[in-house]
Amino acid sequence: MSRNQKAMTRWESVTRWPLTAAALVFLVVYTAQVTLEYTGTARLIASTLIFATWVAFFVDYIVRLSLADPKGEWFRKHLFDLAAVLLPMLRPVRLLSVFVRPQGAKESAGANLRARMLIYGIGAALLLVWIAALSVLEVERYAAGGNIRSFGDAIWWAFCTVTTVGYGDFVPVTLPGRAIAIGLMLGGVVLVGLITATFSSWVIDRVTRGHQEQRAATRADVERLTAELDARLPRPSGNNGLPNVGGQL
Template sequence: MDDDSRKDSLEQRTEIPLAVASLVFLASYAVRVLAHGLPDGWRDLCLAVTLTVWAMFAVDYAVRWRLSGQRLRFLATHWLDTVVLVLPLLRPLRVVKVHEAVRRRGGRPRLSLQARVIVYAGLSTALLGFTGALAVYQQERAAPHATMRTFGDAVWWTCATLATVGYGDIAPVTPLGRLIAAGIMACGLALLGAVTGSFSSWLLQVFAREDDARPPGS
């Protein structure tokens, strides 16, 4: 078995377990951020779980890099994997690949391109909104002059930011909070563009089929 076949086999075997691990990572991080009165022992346990899962991601990335034989080109061809290794809170964004893997294992047909884009954008928006709200809230909750005092404030701000509305009633004041905000803004624009483009493409296909179905001269 060559390296490419071994890498593909490894990805198929580990995709779902690592997706579950990513949800465990997100849950442990959320507990540490939101459970203010959590005993130190439980906080340490959540931190240990978070670091252990991240180590699993790092090992998986290193093994696939080694099997690919691409060296530095692996960083460009697997840019999403590289990003989620550096920012593991984004790992749940790979959930669409898991959805496709489950459908294939169940013998069900793949969704159309437009449906996959819409599913991906919807799931990505929900996951990105939750993780973004957690990350910003962690930075802002104790900052002087912060307007984001509760997690509800963070969720409201994230929804407004992803929707490109930007009411301005709540805004991050810390440098790291603003950096996270810039990333959320960029992702919001990208997701909005993807959904809009996919929907427009679907409408064009519908209209084209209607035109083809019309009798000549009608």
């Protein structure tokens, strides 16, 4: 492991919990600011805390990018981290890492992956609905001709939009509100598909469990078993293990 990789590992270990706390602070403060309509000093404090969380995510991204080697490959693999810096509504997704832990050795790698995908899928969907509801309420509450006036209305609209139901009883009328709706619809299609695929994989795994003897052996299975048998069989010594009788003939 190179020096930069070691430094990256140490940095991520040190900042993991502070950044998780920053994501939680952002979620709580932004929720309070929108629903309680802070003014004056309270709004200034809330805005300062939100800005501080942005600085924390920005510094973390810059430090990790500077430690990455090669930087181009790291940049391509961490586009979501950049998006979390640019789009505040993505920062609470960081909270999901707290609930994702490697499972014990009793579970297969596929089961571990499905569990992590399910946690991320459901958690991201709920956070997406919550943040989108707050965002659309903030821009639509006092818009002329708008009808999303309360957080309850915004939550209902967000759930209808993310599931692509679209009753049409609440509709954003501002340009920022419609942009939020587009992002929510796109995110909803992806997340619902992810959850459905993960659940389907889990059902198939449960149905086929206990019927492994009916599964056709692959070429890799045959080669692996052949190698194991070769390793376990005793190796003959000299003329295939037979006494040398050639001189007596």
